[in-house]
Amino acid sequence: MARKLKWASLLLVAVMLILSGCGAKEETAANEAKTGLSADEISNEAFKDLFPLQYDSYLKNEEMEDTKYSGSEKRSKFDHDKEPYLPILFNGYGFATEYNEDRGHIYALEDVREIARITDKSVGSCLTCKSTAVPHMIEEMGDDYWGGNFNEEIWPKAESMGHSPIGCSDCHDPETMDLRVTRPSFIKGMEAQGIDMSNPTKNDMRNYVCGQCHVEYYFAADNSEVTYPWDNGFKPEDMYEYYETVAKENGFNQDWIHNVSGTPILKAQHPDFETHMTGPHGEAGVTCSDCHMPYERADGKKKISSHHWQSPLKTMEQSCATCHSNRDLDELEERVMDIQETHMEALHKAEDVSITSHYYVNKMITSGVSENKIKAAQEHVRKGQWFWDIVAAESAAGFHNPQGAMDTLKMSSEESFAAIKLATEELVKKGVNIEELDKEIEKVKKAVYEEVDNFKKKDLATNDYFPAQQPK
Ligand code: HEC
Ligand code: HEC
Ligand code: HEC
Ligand code: HEC
Structure with a gap:
């Protein structure tokens, strides 16, 4: 009871802070006058002279510094201290070739241009969360934008429009500086869940501006449109249900066929918004901007919202102390570390079981187990990987929803174990030596782990014992 009261008063303080705009915050053009900018302005530089403090803050997104589990250095996720086995889990898909940690907004265009996952077949949808030209291209081209050829058509067009990486617009x-949502997929996704988008509060908008990009999505089967799987809710099991029903009815079955187990797999993408909204802070009305855009004193006196989007662990004084004023910040940071460590341990366990399940199914295929048993095992593998990946792809190492992530990882392990159990029963019937199979799995994992060239890791995930399950 006392605990509840404590949180209730914390929340009240938070709400007051938000409503009063922190009291001392100076009035800016944002609150009243027109800026004189064109409604179509998409260049960050056009905002520079009008809002020099926010612009300077934005430029700090160039800084690169890692925290224990996150941060902003350009790093491969396949590095030994990160996730060296991902080339197995994503085998047969672009994410097994190159997959990097995220970094500052300012690098979004450079990074999408350089990543090996962009090929001559890539579509316009890949630019959707990177460039300020996207809303105008959608307006101009309609649904043709999504499926337009990335290299041939979409990128050159965005460049000629003078786009910026994730920017003010x-x-x-640009005319009023009011917050707005510019990605139509977000509005569609929210409305599909029955959320009224006609009149969001200012506090809602402090989540929504981030939720337009930091979400799970897929490309629709008919026109490659970026689509959010939210009809049934934000939880991983709600989204899975969507993929098994609505998405399938509309012709979308999988992102790719797994090269080890032949399973149709869904690739999860950074569901920071969904995870946060269903987590303790989101449910208490705390927004992304509270932690990731805290008020700071810019030129020694004026208070602005930080436009340096980074790990809040680097700014706990501004990001957390506003609400957790009764806590020692070192102790609070330790609490975050505890959450993240427990989380990463559970994540790696679930990942390991998922890997094993893929190889067991590979053995079912090469041992001549019946088609329907293989299909049944693949169902479990698909679910096991989904419930692992939707947690792994999230950006906060468990912090945005600690308990939710643990529950989801439990579901993941249960599904992967179910696949292994089913496979074992069938493999034993076929006289397969399970001990030898387990040894071969350890060998193949070791080979992937020890390969120093991250681009070559994926090629070592299959071998003579575990032949590839799809044409190269
Ligand atoms: C209560 C504070 C809080 C809220 C609210 C919050 N986050 Fe976070 N976020 C964190 C913490 C803490 C981390 C972990 C940072 C680390 O490990 O260094 C994090 C990590 C991240 C990262 C990865 C950062 C990096 O350095 O790579 C992203 C991206 C992110 N959050 C986006 C969001 C979005 C989008 C929302 C809203 C939908 C949100 N966060 C809401 C505290 C918060
Ligand atoms: C990812 C979304 C996002 C981007 C990109 C962005 N802002 Fe903001 N901006 C916000 C949010 C959220 C607030 C806080 C609004 C509030 O709560 O009233 C804000 C507030 C502001 C304010 C009001 C004063 C303040 O500091 O709170 C100004 C002015 C501003 N931004 C200018 C800019 C400029 C200039 C750029 C481009 C260099 C930019 N913003 C880019 C989300 C963004
Ligand atoms: C238009 C799409 C878009 C919007 C809107 C957006 N983001 Fe991002 N965000 C990205 C992309 C893309 C990246 C990764 C960029 C890269 O790695 O090149 C990213 C990276 C980040 C990071 C990681 C930075 C680091 O140091 O590793 C944080 C934190 C973050 N965003 C928070 C937010 C918050 C908070 C909001 C809302 C106020 C927001 N983003 C709005 C697309 C967006
Ligand atoms: C706008 C207010 C607000 C901000 C900002 C905020 N929190 Fe919280 N925090 C809350 C509220 C409210 C709860 C209680 C939620 C519940 O228990 O239902 C909470 C709960 C927590 C908890 C779980 C309870 C506990 O003590 O173990 C942790 C950990 C936490 N916050 C850490 C952080 C960190 C770290 C930051 C900064 C990155 C942060 N919070 C920023 C309001 C905030």
Whole structure:
């Protein structure tokens, strides 16, 4: 009871802070006058002279510094201290070739241009969360934008429009600086869940501007449109249900066929918004901007919202102490570390079981087990990987929803174990030596782990014992 009261008063303080705009915050053009900018302005530089403090803050997104589990250095996720086995889990898909940690917004265009996952077949949808030209291209081209050829058509067009990487116009109306949502997929996704988008509060908008990009999505089967699987809710099991029903009815079955187990797999993408909204802070009305855009004193006196989007662990004084004023910040940071360590341990366990399940199914295929038993095992493998990946792809190492992530990882392990159990029963009937199979799995994992060239890791995930299950 006392605990509840404590949180209730914390929340009240938070709400007051938000409503009063922190009291001392100076009035800016954002609150009243027109800026004189064109409604179509998409260049960050156009905002520079009008809002020098926010612009300077934005430029700090160039800084690169890692925290224990996150941060902003350009790093491969396949490095030994990160996730060296991902080339097995994503085998047969672009994410097994190159997959990097995220970094500052300012690098979004450079990074999408350089990543090996962009090929001559890539579509316009890949630019959707990177460039300020996207809303105008959608307006101009309609649904042709999504499926337009990335290299041939979409990128050159965005360049000729003078686009910026994730910029002011993505979140602000250039004429009034009011917050706005510029990605139509977000509005469609929210409305599909029955959420009224006609009149969001200012506090809602402090989540929504981020939720337009930091979400799970897929490309629709008919026109490659970026689509959010939210009809049934934000939880991983709600989204899975969507993929098994609505998405399948509309012709979308999988992102790719797994090269080890032949399973149709769904690739999860950074569901920071969904995870946060269903987590303790989201449910208490705390927003992304509270932690990731805290008020700071810019030129020694004026208070602005930080436009340096980074790990809040680097700014706990501004990001957390506003609400957790009764806590020692070192102790609070330790609490975050505890959450993250427990989380990463559970994540790696679930990942390991998922890997094993893929190889067991590979052995079912090469041992001549019946088609329907293989299909049944693949169902479990698909679910096991989904419930692992939707947690792994999230950006906060468990912090945005600690308990939710643990529950989801439990579901993942249960599904992967179910696949292994089913496979074992069938393999034993076929006289397969399970001990030898387990040894071969250890060998193949070791080979992937020890390969120093991250681009070659994927090629070592299959071998003579575990032949590839799809044409190269
Ligand atoms: C209560 C504070 C809080 C809220 C609210 C919050 N986050 Fe976070 N976020 C964190 C913490 C803490 C981390 C972990 C940072 C680390 O490990 O260094 C994090 C990590 C991240 C990262 C990865 C950062 C990096 O350095 O790579 C992203 C991206 C992110 N959050 C986006 C969001 C979005 C989008 C929302 C809203 C939908 C949100 N966060 C809401 C505290 C918060
Ligand atoms: C990812 C979304 C996003 C981007 C990109 C963005 N802003 Fe903001 N901006 C916000 C949010 C959220 C607030 C806080 C609004 C509130 O709560 O009233 C804000 C507030 C502001 C304010 C009001 C004063 C303040 O500091 O709170 C100004 C002015 C502003 N931004 C300018 C800019 C400029 C200039 C750029 C481009 C260099 C930019 N913003 C890019 C989300 C964004
Ligand atoms: C238009 C799409 C878009 C919007 C809007 C957006 N983001 Fe991002 N965000 C990205 C992309 C893309 C990246 C990764 C960029 C890269 O790695 O090149 C990213 C990276 C980040 C990071 C990681 C930075 C680091 O140091 O590793 C944080 C934190 C973050 N965003 C928070 C937010 C918050 C908070 C909001 C809302 C206020 C927001 N983003 C709005 C697309 C967006
Ligand atoms: C706008 C207010 C607000 C901000 C900002 C905020 N929190 Fe919280 N925090 C809350 C509320 C409210 C709860 C209680 C939620 C519940 O228990 O239902 C909470 C709960 C927590 C908890 C879980 C309870 C506990 O003590 O173990 C942790 C950990 C936590 N916050 C850490 C952080 C960190 C770290 C930051 C900064 C990155 C942060 N919070 C920023 C309001 C905030």
